[in-house]
Amino acid sequence: MKHSESKKQSGGARKGAGRKKGSGKFGEETKVIRVPESKVAQVKDWLSNQVEQELEQRQLDVAQKMAGDKLKIQKPEIGEEIPLPLHSHKVVAGFPSPADDYIETRLDLNSKLIQNKSSTFLLTVQGDSMKKIGIQDGDILVVDRSLEPKDGKVVIAALxxxxxxxxxxxxxxxxxxxxxxxxxxxxxxxxxxxxxxxGVVTATIKQF
Incomplete structure (x- = not known):
């Protein structure tokens, strides 16, 4: 009997064993629920997007703290595509010519400027240290944090x-x-x- 009792006491869960609460990718306790089979993929996609958005916001918060008052950092809001006419006709500083005959294709600025949505940020320039290559005070920089910084690239550095x-x-x-x-x-x-x-600067946005 004593042997049986001691064996029984040695079984079961040990205190502190197993995965700690809130240690998963959601950072909090989770609950098992029943989901219609046809909606499983949709629910998973929604949860994945939520985690991605929260991660992006944390990155943005950290970046803004580093920038202080000198740089304004924004996350681009990408809505519906707006294809604009792209003309093949060259622009000359002389008498205008009818350009409608030279529409080659249409271009969506979001797809042109933003290659990696989750890692792309917009920064407003303050200062003139890059004016020789056309980056002026007030310009908006498109910055991709997923790109590898290489020799010759224009980069954003934390200094x-x-x-x-x-x-x-x-x-x-x-x-x-x-x-x-x-x-x-x-x-x-x-x-x-x-x-x-x-991050690596991929484009500059100017307004006149």
Whole structure:
């Protein structure tokens, strides 16, 4: 009897064993529910989108804290496609010609500017350190965080807790963040530097 009792006591769940509550991808406790079989895929897609949106918002919150008051960071809202006429006729600064005869195709700006929706952010430029390549104060940068930063690319770098836009230069002699303005010096990227590449600039949006 004693042997049987001790064996019985040794079974069952152990305190602290198993997956901890809230440790799954949703970050909270989950509950088993019955879902119509025809709606399973739809429910899974909805949950997946919710997790993705919450992750995007967390990334945006972190980025905005790093940017402080110097950069305005936005997440692009992508709605329905709006195909605009794309003309093959070249634009000349002279007497206008009828361009309707030269419509080649139609272009949706969302699909042109945004390749990876979940990792794309919009940043408003403040300052003139990149004016030699046409990036001016007030311009909006399209930034993709999923792209690999390579030599020569224009990047957004986190420097001492703030975001800055510079050209990335990777040479055998070292790595630099290079401004496109002779009034600003290149910034060396060293192992001890508090610098990391936040994203790659893919386009600039200007308004006149």
């Amino acid at each position: 001492d807790g703030e975001l800055t836009v510079k050209r990335l230069s990777i040479k055998s002699t070292g790595t630099w963040l290079v401004p496109e303005n002779d009034h600003y010096p290149p910034i060396p990227v060293r192992e001890e530097s508090d610098i990391f590449i936040w």
